[in-house]
Amino acid sequence: MNDTLVFILSGTLAATVPLLYAALGELVAEKTGMLNLGVEGMMAVGAASGFVTVALTGSHALGFAAGAGAAMLVSTLFAVVTLFFYANQVATGLAIGVFGLWLSAAIGKAYEGTTVNALAKLDLGFLSDLPFFGPALFQQDIMVYGSLVVAAALWWMLARTKVGLVIRAVGESPVAAHALGYRVRLIRFAAVAFGGAMAGIGGAYLSTAYTALWADGMVAGRGWIAVALVVFGSWILPRVAAGAYLFGAISLLELSIQGFGFNVPSQLLSASPYIITIVVLALISRNPALIHLNSPMSLGQPWKPSH
C-alpha cells in the first residue's frame, strides 16, 4: 500500500510534466488570443526531434533544445498563416496538428522502437533519502522541478508584470492594444512561438525522460489533453496546473486500482482521468461570469491592422 502511494505520488509528478509544459505554453498563446489546436502535432515533433538529438549526441540538454526549436518552427508556421494570411485559427491549428504527426513520423522513422538513456534523476541529498517522502517526491529529474518553477514564473509574469499586462491586453482587445502602440502581431507571433517551444519540451520529455524511447504515435493524445486543460481551467494558470496534476494522478490511480483487483470495468477506469478532470474543472469554473472574465475576448479571432 505504501509502495503504491509512493508510485502514485512520484509517478504523478513525472506523468504531469509533458502535460504541464504543453498546457502552460498553450495558455500563454491563448492569452494573446491565439487558439493553436496543433499542440498534439507540435509535441510529437518535439518528441521525435528531441529523441533523435539525444540518440545522436547523448546530450539531454541538446535534446530539449532541439525539441523546443523544432516544435517552435512548426508553431511559427501556424503564426504566419493565421497572422499574416488571416487564415481561420481552428482549421489551421488542426492542419498543423496533422502535419506535426506526419513530420514526427518522418523525423523518427529510422529510430522506431529504439531507446536512449533516460534523463538522470537528481540526488537531493538528505531529501532524497527521507523515508516515504524521498522516493515519493525527491527522486525526480530536473525537468519535474523545472516545470514547477516555470509554472510559478509564468503565473508571476502574467499576473504581476507589464509584459503580462500587454499579453492580456492583446488578447482582450487587439484593437485597443494596437491603438496604444503595441505591435499586436509581433506579440501574438512570439506567444505562439513560445507555446510551440513549450509543447516541444513536453514532447521531448516524453521521449527522452519519461519513457526514453521513440515510437510513432507515442504522444497518444496528450496534446489534446493540454488544450482541454487550458479551457477547463478557464485560462487561470493555477487551475490549469491543478488540472494537469489531477489528470496525471487519476491516470496512475486507475492502473493501481486495476492491480488491486477491484471489480470495476477497466474501460470505465481508463476513461476516468478524462471524465473526472473535466467534471472537477467544470465544477470549479461553473460561474459563467468568471469564465467570461477570464476567457480572452479575441480568442480565435483574426485581427487585421487597420492602417
Add this chain to the structure above:
Amino acid sequence: MRVTNPLVRLTTAAAIALSASLASTAVYAEKLKIGYIYPSPVGDVGWAKKLDEGREAIEAAFGDQVESVVVENVPEGPDAARVMNQMASSGAGMIMIGSFGYMNDGLKLAKAKPDMTFIHASGYKTAPNFGNFQTRNYESAYVAGMAAGQVTESNTLGVVAAYAIPEVIGIINTFTMGAQRTNPDINVKVVWLNSWFNPAKAQESARSLAAQSADVVFSLYQDTPSVVTVAEEDGFYVINTSSDMKKYAPTKLLASLTIDWGPHFVKQVQATLDGNFEGTAYWGGMADGAVSVSSLSDDLSAEQKAELQGVMDAIASGNFHPYDGPVTAQDGSEKVAAGATLDDGSLLGIDWLVQGVETQLPN
C-alpha cells in the same frame, strides 16, 4: 514501398491507383503483387516487425516472382478498408492482413475479389480465399509462467495486457498455470490498458504492478520495449512477446516469447502462385517452430532450465497440452475435467480466467 502516415497514405493510395490504371494494359500477372497492412509502425522490435520479417522470408524465397506493397500504422476501421481496397484495385493478388480488427473489412473485400487470396493475422473467420494465421503463444506463455514461478520471491506476478480478447485471455491463463506448476502459491495481477499502443501507459502499468509487489512483469503484446526498459531500470524481471528484447534488459529479461511467421507465409504464397490456395485456419505452435522461448535468463539454474526444456519438448511432441485438465476458472467452476483437454474451438473463444488470476475480466 512503405507508407507511414495519413497524408502520405492518401496521396500514395492515389498514386497506386493511378499507376495501376496505367500499368494494367501493359503488364499484368506473372509477378504476384502482395499487399501488407500493419496496425503499427515497423520498428526495431514488436508485432509489425515480426510480420515484416514474414514479408522478408517471402521475398527471400520468391525473389522477382513477388512484389511488395507495405502500408504500416493503419488504424482499424475505414482507413484500413480504404488501404486494402486500394491494394486490390492496384492489382495486388494477395493481401497479408496484419491485425485482428481488419477482419470484417478484409473478408468483405475477399468476397468481392474471389481471384485474390488473403491471410489474416489472429482472426477467427475464413472463406475459400481467406485464411487466417495465429500462433499458439499460450504454449510459450506456459513455459514463461513456469520460469516466473521459479524466480519470484513475492509470489506475485504482473501482466500488462492490451485488451481482453480470447487470445490474450488464453495466454494469461497458461502463464498463470505454468507459474502454479513451479510455485503453487502464485497470485497474478493484470492491468488492462484498453489500448494496443500507448508506451507511456504500458510503462506506468508495469511500475504500478511492481509497486504492488509483483517481481515479474509480463509485457503481453506491447509493441515497444517500454515495459522491458523500465524493468531493467527499476530491477524487476520481465517477459515479453513477439521479438527477442534481451538487449533492452540484459540483466532482467527472464524470457522472450518469440514467433516466426516465415514458413507459413512462404507456403501460402506458393499456394497462391500454384492456384491451390485454401482458406484455412493455421495455428502454429512449438511443434512446427512457429513459437519458441528465447533468451532464458541465466539467473535460472541448470535444473530449472532443464525442467522448462522438458515441458517444451513435451508440448512440441504433443505429450503435454497447457490446457490439460483439471482446469479451474476464477469462480471455482471446473472448466476442463481431469484427463480431458480444452479443444481448439473453445480455446479460440475463451472468455474466462483461471483461478490464481486476481484481476477480473473487464466486462
